Amino acid sequence: MYVLLYTILAGLAILPLVLYLRNPYFTQDLRYTVTCILLGLRINRIKRSKPFYSMLDCFLDKVKKHPNKQFIVFEKSSYTYRDVDKQSNKLARALSQHASVKEGDTVALLMGNEPMYVFIWLALAKLGCTAALLNYNIRSKSLLHCFTCCGTNVLLAASELRGAVEE
Template structure:
């Protein structure tokens, strides 16, 4: 019996050594396949949910669970889940009243890396609006190209990017694009201030009916890769992200 056990153990070790020689990455491959299967199961579960359960719904559940928990640290300031939720409600209500946005309307964000970026996106998601995330470093024709790709009729920009907006403002006005600036006032004709309207808006929750038709195949974001030049014909591809 001992000899048989020793023989079996030896064969197992030999087989393992042979596998490692022939397929040195077998363990990593198996782990990747398992992770893929788990992800597929999760996606199937989310797809089967009625109503559809999105990233926004996950955020709202977190708000209910711990509204006072810090969500973002930024330059010495802290913003809780509750802060983000209320501010995004104000953004959504301001844009709903001012720009008459409705479910399915694409909006371009030309904002710097700051907390307002997040609550503006959340506010648009609450209205069921897909969002195009424009790189704040692009200018002129590249900016117009990236903007036109998403088919948006509204663009929201940071105050520090006003100069870049003014460069392309004549074209935007010709195309009937509404331009909003994250500022309390603006003297440039064709650029409307938005911060003052957000400040006056209600922070009450918005009804889910506003995004009732959003599903797993609805567009969530238009993301432009880090290599995108903003000109047609380049090898870099713009990425469209679904609501998975």
């Protein structure tokens, strides 16, 4: 009886060594699996508290938790979560008042890689609009085709892309 028990315990003691020798990445795989399971549990907890948890909800939660933490670093400037939230609120107000953008509208966005892109995208999300993100490298007929396909009558373009829009 004791021999069987000692054999089982010895086998269990040697098992991690055998697993490591046969698969040297076993511990990393196990750590990754545990991380994925914990992340899944966290997502389920969020889904129970908020049935629809959008990117905007995630951003607003981050603004509450870390208002002074850097969110965007671009060239020589940086923006905190609070800065981005304030800028997107100003843009949302301006879009709703001056461009007559309202909930449910689709707005085409033609911009390069810059902070204003994020500000406008968040502003549109706050207004309940869909953003049709257009490739800023396209021109003339391709741009017109993309614009008409997205079913919008509002185009927000960066000032440096004014020539592409007017062609």
